[in-house]
Structures are given as C-alpha cells and as structure tokens.
Amino acid sequence: MTAQLDDDVDAMFQALADRTRRDIVARALVEGLSVSELAAKYDMSFAAVQKHVAVLERAGLVTKQRSGRRQVTRTDLGAIRTVRDLLGDLEIQWRERVERIDALLAAEGDGSAEGDAPDTTTTRPGSSQQRSR
Amino acid sequence: MTAQLDDDVDAMFQALADRTRRDIVARALVEGLSVSELAAKYDMSFAAVQKHVAVLERAGLVTKQRSGRRQVTRTDLGAIRTVRDLLGDLEIQWRERVERIDALLAAEGDGSAEGDAPDTTTTRPGSSQQRSR
C-alpha cells in the first residue's frame, strides 16, 4: 500500500516548501497552538498566517480542533513520517540498483573489456559520499 | 552543522513538489539519463522537461555532466538524504517533547487525575521505529 495519490504528495511537498509553514509545523509539533498565537510570532498579517495554516491543513500536515473560540492547530506526525518515508524509498531503490550492478559485475568476471551497456558507471557507489553541497 | 540555509530547503521542497520532477529524480537515480531521453518519457515539450531538470539542478537534487553532446543527468542521493533527515529531525524533536512530558507526569505522581496536557498522545511512541541516523 502506501498508495498516496500524486496530488496528495504534491500538496505535502508544496506545503513544506515555505519556511513560514515549516516553522508552523515545527511549533505546532511541540504543542497545539491557536491561529492567533501562531500569527503573533510572525511579521505578517493574521490573514496570511491563517492562509498558511489552511494550506498545511489541506495537505494533511496539520489538524485543527475547535476549543471555544480558539482553533487549536497541531502537527500530524504521521503525515510527516509519510513524506519522510517517501524519500526513504528512493534510497532503498538506489541501494537495490547498486546491488544489481554489483551482482552483474561479479557475474561477469571474465575478460570482456568493452564499455557499452554500463555507461552510467564512473561513480563507484561502494563508498559513502553523503552530505554533498 | 547541518546549517542548511532556508533558501536551500525552500528550493529542495519546491523542486520535489512537482510530480514530473519527482519522477525525474526517481528515474535519474537508477541510471544517468540525457535531457532528451528524459523528455521522451513525458507528454510535454522538450523545453518544459529541460526547465524541470534546471529546477532540480538549482535545488541540488540532481547533477549534470556533459558527455559529448549529451548532458547526463543524475540524482544526488546525498541531497535526498538531507531532505529526508530534515523531516526525521522533526520526529526526534517530537520524541524529546514526549519524554519531557512523561518525566513531568512521573515527577508529579500525586493524585491529580485529570487529562489536560497530553491530549495528543494515544500514540505511544515506545515501540520500535528506528531509522534516525
């Protein structure tokens, strides 16, 4: 499973592509906050913050729960995990590809020295190489 | 450490917020692909795909390497990890908060029986779920 329609994923990444919204997610993760409490923390209008919260809610990254006249916003950790796992899947896919190539190279073994099929090489994936830029 | 300017993070999430670009990232992860090879796979103009690749490159999610007249595009797994870890950090932060609350409740100990602070709970994080780095 983990089907996740593209539109949902679009919305999640889109929502996280704004620093104000990422900050809201982080704050609302620690404790539920009303929209106006959130708005007080940013140098923009209340309506703007309200819109940001709406975007996050539409993306499912945050939930709102009414409490009197307050609308308490809280981050949905499950949704965050979903996004994270999406990226994690790419790493798995990459690792499988490396194993496939390794197996291929091991199986070859003999002397064929041409270089046609695997023009991707040049990068020896054996090492670490994390944390670039 | 792990500084990552907000602009960089903005660019990364922004870049991943489009399904075509996510698909390019996934394809270029398996093997390096030229821009026109990529363009052949989508129902849009060559220039559009070229723009998508440019966005990914600007975000650091992909690198290009000239090979004759081809421009081979390849996904940078390190950058993908960076984004994933950003989300992972949120989970860590959340777990720390839970521990803080648990400690607080334990320290209290006495008779207060209401349920006020921890209304997020219901999800006991005590189980496994490794994968933090």
Added chain:
DNA sequence: TTGACGTACAACCGTTCGGTTGTAGGATGA
C-alpha cells in the same frame, strides 16, 4: 447586552510557476 477577541473569507495585487513556441549554437556522423 455589549464590547473585545478569535476566526473565516472575499477581493485585490504583484510575482512566480509550468507550460508553450521559436531561435541559435556546439558536437557528431556520413
């Protein structure tokens, strides 16, 4: 009841985005 608070939403505006077409230039192969 009344006034202040918290929220929702519409309307507007400048900028960015995702796409198009068109033009131009470097590399390759016959």
Added chain:
DNA sequence: TCATCCTACAACCGAACGGTTGTACGTCAA
C-alpha cells in the same frame, strides 16, 4: 562539409502563490 542531434535560452501566457485590507460572524467576559 553538411545535415542532424542535443541542448540552451528568450519571450510569452494563463494559473497559482504569498501577501495585503476589509468585512462578517460566533464566542466569551463584564
């Protein structure tokens, strides 16, 4: 050399984005 391939980039267009102001409505405390 010359036609072809692959790429780069400018110009344009409609839609979406991030922000603003203004208005309206439910809820709470005096």
